[in-house]
Amino acid sequence: xxxxxxxxxxxITATGQRVTLRCSPRSGDLSVYWYQQSLDQGLQFxxxxxxxxxxxxxxxxxxxxxxxxxxxxxxxxxxxxxxxDSALYFCASSVAEETQYFGPGTRxxxx
Amino acid sequence: xxxxxxPTEMTATEGAIVQINCTYQTSGFNGLFWYQQHAGEAPTxxxxxxLDGLEEKGRFSSFLSRSKGYSYLLLKELQMKDSxxxxxxxxxxxxxxxxxxxxxxxxxxxxx
Numbered sequence: 606x607x608x609x610x611x612x613x614x615x616x617i618t619a620t621g622q623r624v625t626l627r628c629s630p631r632s633g634d635l636s637v638y639w640y641q642q643s644l645d646q647g648l649q650f651x652x653x654x655x656x657x658x659x660x661x662x663x664x665x666x667x668x669x670x671x672x673x674x675x676x677x678x679x680x681x682x683x684x685x686x687x688x689x690d691s692a693l694y695f696c697a698s699s700v701a702e703e704t705q706y707f708g709p710g711t712r713x714x715x716x
Numbered sequence: 717x718x719x720x721x722x723p724t725e726m727t728a729t730e731g732a733i734v735q736i737n738c739t740y741q742t743s744g745f746n747g748l749f750w751y752q753q754h755a756g757e758a759p760t761x762x763x764x765x766x767l768d769g770l771e772e773k774g775r776f777s778s779f780l781s782r783s784k785g786y787s788y789l790l791l792k793e794l795q796m797k798d799s800x801x802x803x804x805x806x807x808x809x810x811x812x813x814x815x816x817x818x819x820x821x822x823x824x825x826x827x828x
Contacts, residue, residue, distance in 0.1 A: 638816075647803075648803065695759070704749070705749075
């Protein structure tokens, strides 16, 4: 158990819908990272927050957005969902820029 | 940008030693990580190298050569539970953020 929690574990929804994924980092970690993992693409970095502020953006679509709240938990919002958005979404956290520890992931299935 | 290459699949025998290679190209190298990921589960941290040389941690060792853009993960005394994907990731400080770029992973199958 890495100490990073993610909810929900599984999510099934329809195309065009919007979902919110939640992540709570390890105690004391200020950085939160979001990744998408699909079968053919591997782990793709989406976005990083550090102490409430956006720090870096990767291959994140405009339909996706995220935020980090004052209590340091983070949410990833996915809207206008498409079939291709079906994937495992991982959150990771770290103390500043040190080793990242991953949560158990949310498996999203868009039908 | 970054380019990370590692073999797609490998097979090894229980009790043996296996070496998983990773080559990379990056503009601002700031460390190389290895993670283990069982199917459908979270990646778990194995090792970190930022200086050249070998880092040993029990049955797992990782080597880095920055001049060659090369790393390997060495797994000794293989066990069936070592069957998993092994992800090589490079940390790049070039963009002002220490984000990780992952390779596509090497799926290791350990056979009796």
